[in-house]
Amino acid sequence: MGRRVLVTGLDTFWGSKVAAALEKHAEVEMILGMGTGKPSIELERTEFVRADQSYSLLERIVRATEVDTIVHTFLVVDSTKMSGRDLHEVNVIGTMNLLAAAGAPGSSVRQVVVKSSTVIYGAGPKDPTWFAEDSPRTSSPRTRLERSLAEVESYVRDFADDNRDILVTVLRFTNVLGTSIKTPISRNLSRGMFPSVAGYDPQIQFVEEDDVVRCLELVVRDRIPGVYNVAADGRLPWSEVARIAGAWRLPLPPVFTREAAALLIRLNLLELPPELEDLLRYGRGVDTTRLKALGFRFDATSAGTVELFARAVRLNRSVGHHLPSYTYDSDVEAFFKYSPAVVRHTT
Amino acid sequence: MVQTQHDATGKATSVAGDQDPEGGALLRFPGPPPDDAGDRASSGPGNHQGHPANAGRPKPAAKTGRVRAASAGSGRKDEPSAGEREPESDTSGPRPGSGAAAHPNGASTGNASPGTGPVLSATTEAKDGTELKSFLADLETANPRRDDVDAWGRSEHFRELARKVGSFYYDRWFRVEWEGLEKIPQTGGALLIANHAGAIPSDAPMIMQGIETELGRPVYGLADYWFRTLPVLGTLWSRGGGVPAHPDNAYRLLHDDGQLVLAFPEGTKGPAKLSRDRYQLRRFGRGGFVETAMRAGVPVVPIAVVGAEESMPILFKVPALGRLLGLPYLPVTANHLLLGPVLGTLIYLPAKFRFRVLDPISFDVKPSLERYPRSRIMEEAEAVRQRLQVELYDMLAHRASVWFG
Numbered sequence: 001m002g003r004r005v006l007v008t009g010l011d012t013f014w015g016s017k018v019a020a021a022l023e024k025h026a027e028v029e030m031i032l033g034m035g036t037g038k039p040s041i042e043l044e045r046t047e048f049v050r051a052d053q054s055y056s057l058l059e060r061i062v063r064a065t066e067v068d069t070i071v072h073t074f075l076v077v078d079s080t081k082m083s084g085r086d087l088h089e090v091n092v093i094g095t096m097n098l099l100a101a102a103g104a105p106g107s108s109v110r111q112v113v114v115k116s117s118t119v120i121y122g123a124g125p126k127d128p129t130w131f132a133e134d135s136p137r138t139s140s141p142r143t144r145l146e147r148s149l150a151e152v153e154s155y156v157r158d159f160a161d162d163n164r165d166i167l168v169t170v171l172r173f174t175n176v177l178g179t180s181i182k183t184p185i186s187r188n189l190s191r192g193m194f195p196s197v198a199g200y201d202p203q204i205q206f207v208e209e210d211d212v213v214r215c216l217e218l219v220v221r222d223r224i225p226g227v228y229n230v231a232a233d234g235r236l237p238w239s240e241v242a243r244i245a246g247a248w249r250l251p252l253p254p255v256f257t258r259e260a261a262a263l264l265i266r267l268n269l270l271e272l273p274p275e276l277e278d279l280l281r282y283g284r285g286v287d288t289t290r291l292k293a294l295g296f297r298f299d300a301t302s303a304g305t306v307e308l309f310a311r312a313v314r315l316n317r318s319v320g321h322h323l324p325s326y327t328y329d330s331d332v333e334a335f336f337k338y339s340p341a342v343v344r345h346t347t
Numbered sequence: 348m349v350q351t352q353h354d355a356t357g358k359a360t361s362v363a364g365d366q367d368p369e370g371g372a373l374l375r376f377p378g379p380p381p382d383d384a385g386d387r388a389s390s391g392p393g394n395h396q397g398h399p400a401n402a403g404r405p406k407p408a409a410k411t412g413r414v415r416a417a418s419a420g421s422g423r424k425d426e427p428s429a430g431e432r433e434p435e436s437d438t439s440g441p442r443p444g445s446g447a448a449a450h451p452n453g454a455s456t457g458n459a460s461p462g463t464g465p466v467l468s469a470t471t472e473a474k475d476g477t478e479l480k481s482f483l484a485d486l487e488t489a490n491p492r493r494d495d496v497d498a499w500g501r502s503e504h505f506r507e508l509a510r511k512v513g514s515f516y517y518d519r520w521f522r523v524e525w526e527g528l529e530k531i532p533q534t535g536g537a538l539l540i541a542n543h544a545g546a547i548p549s550d551a552p553m554i555m556q557g558i559e560t561e562l563g564r565p566v567y568g569l570a571d572y573w574f575r576t577l578p579v580l581g582t583l584w585s586r587g588g589g590v591p592a593h594p595d596n597a598y599r600l601l602h603d604d605g606q607l608v609l610a611f612p613e614g615t616k617g618p619a620k621l622s623r624d625r626y627q628l629r630r631f632g633r634g635g636f637v638e639t640a641m642r643a644g645v646p647v648v649p650i651a652v653v654g655a656e657e658s659m660p661i662l663f664k665v666p667a668l669g670r671l672l673g674l675p676y677l678p679v680t681a682n683h684l685l686l687g688p689v690l691g692t693l694i695y696l697p698a699k700f701r702f703r704v705l706d707p708i709s710f711d712v713k714p715s716l717e718r719y720p721r722s723r724i725m726e727e728a729e730a731v732r733q734r735l736q737v738e739l740y741d742m743l744a745h746r747a748s749v750w751f752g
Contacts, residue, residue: 125575128595199578307491
C-alpha cells in the first residue's frame, strides 16, 4: 500500500511546497492538505480540506482517511503576522490537537514530521557559535514565539516518548530565503532598507527554500526520525548580507532599539520582530553534521542563498511580479479531479 | 552513510552500525547517534579546509636560531613582514561560507548524494517562478562572498590591519621577545594558555601578533562572552580573532578546524587582580582548559608572560561604579594617576615584554569523550599552574629592569 500523507498548512508556503513535492512520488498514494485558507499554488492530486487553525477537526479526519504520515508545516515562525494569542492558538493548541489525533488509540499514523525553527535556540551573548541539536539554550525563552516553539517541541518530545511505535521527526530550519517565501528578513531586504543594530555585525546563517523542501521530502520518503538542524554551510556578517542584497542598512541605536524603530514599524517601512532584534545583535549558527550524516547535501551555501534571493529581488524590481497568479476555486478543482470529462493517466 | 529503517518496534535502526539509539539527547528521540569524531572533522559547520591548509605550511626557516639571543630590533628585520605573509595566512583561515566552491557536492542537486538513494525529484518548476534556480549552476563558480569574514567572525584583512597597528606596540613599545617559539606546533590544533594581567590586558593581542607574524599561523583568542555584548568593540573583537570562550567553540576550533587557540585559564580574575598581587597566578577556573584539550586531543602549550602586569597596574578597584557601568571590574591604574582618566585608559606603560613558551603537555586520553575524570582534570590543571608559576618566578628573578628587561 502506498503512503497516505496529511500535510498541514496547505495554504502556507511550506504546506503547498511540500505537497507539490510529494505529488511527484509514485509511492505516495494520497495527499491530503489542510489549511485555514485556500491553497495558493496549483496542485495536481492533493485533496484539500479546510480546517480551523487549531485543528479541532483533525481526529475525525485522521480516522476517516487513515493517513500514515502527518507533515506538520503549519507552525508560525513569523511573529509579525499574528497576534500573540493567535500564535499560541496555531502553534501550541494546533500541535496539541494534531498530536492527540496522531496518538489516538488505533491511529493509523506511523510518522509525524514537525517543521520547527532554530529560533528555539534563541540568540544571546552566551550562545556557542554553533548549536548542535542537543545544545541547550543559554537563556530562558524570551519572546512569545520562542516560548510557543519551546512548548510545541516539549509536546512533541512527550509524544515521542509515549508513542515509541511512531517515528517522530523534528526539523529546525534556520532563516529561510528564496524566490517565493516571505519572511520578515526577506521583506526587509526587498524593501531595500534593512534594520541593523549600530555597532553589531552578527553572523547569520541561511537556508535556501528548495533545500528546505527537499529536506522535508527526504525525511518523509525515507522515514527518518530524530531532531535535525537544517541550515546551509557557512555564515556571513549582516553587513555582507545587506551588500549582496543591495539593501541599505538602517542603524538603530543599541539601546532603546525597539522604541527607535517603533515609528518605522508602524509605517510599515521596517519589520523587526523581537526574534530578529536578538538575531541582529548576536546572530546564530547551527551545526548540521547530523543531517549531513544522512547523506543530505545542500544546493546553496548561506552566501549563495542570499545571492540567489538578491537576483530574484532585482528581477522583480525590473519586471514586476511576473509569476502567474493562481486562485483556488473548489468547483474548478473538483472538475479537474473528478469529472469524467478529464482524461487522467493513472501512475 | 546512515540508512534508517523501520524495525519491529517502529524505532529507527541504522544500518551503518551506529551504537547509540538515544541520539537526540535533548529530545530523546530515536535518531542517529551523535556524530563521531571522523564525521565532525569532515562535515562540521565551520571549517572544511582547516587541516590541510595548515598541514601544508612550510616551516619558517631559522626560527630556532633567534630565540632568546636575538635582540628586539635586529632579529626581526629579516623576517617577512605581516603583509608579505598575508597570502599564505589568507588561505589558512577557515572559509566555510566561501560560496559554493567549497561545497563538495554542490553542483549535483540531491541526486548524487550517496546516502539519499533514489533520485529526489527536483521541486522547482518554472510555474513557481523559480526559473532563477538555473542560476545555481552559475553560483558554483561565482563566489557570492564580498567579505573574508570566516564562520567564527574573524577577518584576515582585519587581522592584517590590526597587526599593522599592533606592530608598533610589539616592536617598539613592549619590545616583545620570545623564548621557545619553536615549541608551538607548526600544524594541527593546540591550546595555548598564558597568565593574564594588566587592567586592560595587552598580553592577548601581543601573543596573537607574535605567533601570526613569526609562525604565520592564525590564532583564535578565547574571551569572556561579555565582549560580544559591546557595540563596535564587540564586532572589532570578533573580526580580530576573538571567540566567545564556550567549551563547544574551543572544541570545534581545536578538533575540527585544527587551529591554534589562546586561552587564559585565570579568566577575568587575572587582569582584575591588584598590582600588589602581580605574577601570583589565580585559580585556573575549574580546569576547563584541560578538559577541552583532552576532548579535542590536542596539547596544551603554556606561555609565561612577563611585562603585561606592569603595562597597566591596578592600584585599586571601584566595584560599585563598575557594577553601575556593567563592567566586569572597574580599575584605577597607575596609568590613570600619571596620565588622567582618558589617556590613562588608552596608553600602556612601556614595560618590556618577555614570552617564554613551555614544553607542550599532551594528555594520554581518548579524545571526544563525553566526560573525563574530574580528579585527573584538576590534577593536571594544578600541575600546569605550578609549572607556569615556577617559570614566572624564574623569569622575574632574571629580570634586571621592568622597562628594559
